[in-house]
Amino acid sequence: MSVNCANPAELQPPLPTLSDHDIEQHRPYLLRYALIQLRNADEAEDAVQECLLAALQGRARFTGSSSVKTWLTGILKHKILDTIRRRSREQPLAPPDDDEGSAVETMFKADGHWQEMPATWGNPDQALENRKFWEIYEMCARLLPERTARVFMLREIMELSTEEICQECSITPTNLWVILHRARLVLRECLEIKWFGGARS
């Protein structure tokens, strides 16, 4: 048998179909991802299960333009969003966490100045390469009260717009912006104290 090299189709082998293992092996990663977003073991399990099922059934749709992991994560994000939508229908956003307001009030003086001026962080992007930083980051993220954390996650992780979040959570844009601002203030302060060292300028 000879290969006709003049025919471009002969030069590109067809993309091999993904095996069950190719897909299933990512389950632990997907579970961690879902757990972090949903903070609920059962819902995370379900979302991952639905994701893997969809991937196994739709494996022909994998084009190879990204890695398998990235492709699966994309499917999972949709399943997570579905779960969140279902949740907010069954269980509207909890009332404001008790300490939601106070955290922010203590960060400013009565005259509107910072209690503690945000320090210079230098070149913070370097921290992103450091595993210890991520441990600190996750610890700080866990400081957020539940309602704040959920809204923050919808905005920063799922990247929903203001309109989308307001619709999902039945809050006004102003509510949303206040919650996000609080989350950022709390996170920022925690990271400064625990990592960036607060080199007071």
Place this chain on the structure above:
Amino acid sequence: MRTCKEISMLLSQSQERPLGPLERLAVALHLLICRGCANFSRQLEFLRVAARRWRDRDDER
């Protein structure tokens, strides 16, 4: 004159909506003279980058 408390809130909001011209002016002027808020502004950008990176990073644990 806007306070740091108000400016910091505007800086946060600028991550979700475009600020109006007067708001942008108030923020720009304030950042010229307030190092704390200037730092906060940069840190807000970092927080966003960090959140996305946390979401996307490969798990090396």
